[in-house]
Amino acid sequence: MSTIQLIAGELEPHPDVALVARVRGGDVSAYDTLVRKYERQIFRIAQHITQNREDAEDVMQDAFLKAYEKLDQFQGNSKFYTWLVRIAVNESLMRLRKRRTGKMVSIDEDIETEEGSVQRDLADWAPDPEQNFNQAELAEILRKTIQGLPQGFRIVFVLRDVEGLSTEETAETLGLSIPAVKSRLLRARLQLRERLSRYFHRKKGSGETRNKQ
């Protein structure tokens, strides 16, 4: 009994709960509010998985439509956002399967089995290394770098570190165990770090900027 009271006392209703209730009551404008709140995140997730702009646009539309139609099935025991992300991840994987004409696609694809290793001769990064690139250059570096990660690492990194899901939510969304999420996250972070070092390392002797073209 005391546990239940404690939990009830700790949790404040998430603002999405009221919006979802309004949509269920027939207020479509409340759904527009939810779309505006999460469209960027859902589009990014779809783009990270499908690696294709058109597919990501379709996935975003399909995911929001599906969530709208299935709102009655939303139990409310997870956050609306996490539920929506799960729909978007599934839609993205389905889209990939179609594109690859039936070839099995899963988030386990391309996972290497050996333990990730870290190079010994590490160069530190320049201070605020992103400032040595203009916005377009930096976006291109970040896109190229994350696209090079195996799918199963990339999606864990995106959900956990970019979109802010907890380890538990990421595990639930992807149907993975918590240790599997943790192990993939560590390897994703280390691989990204290592790949970004090519661009961001401190030049020997200079201590700061890289020459801009």
Add this chain to the structure above:
Amino acid sequence: MKCSEFLALLDDLIDDSVTPEMRAELQTHLRKCGHCEVILNTTRKTIEIYRSHEIYDLPAGLRDRLHAAIMARCKKGC
């Protein structure tokens, strides 16, 4: 503490989910190991950069198309 042990706990340190005792041990290792210090700082920076930069812009008009699709679906169903 060896570097491999430090690396195994790197995520917990970054995500701030270590006990105070473990944090003290990790910090002791960091004071002696420049290699692990670079890994920690640059991994943190990696996460921060990806969090703070939009690398895929939402296509123009996508929201309007989605809104229209939802309204069309709504007319049928609600």
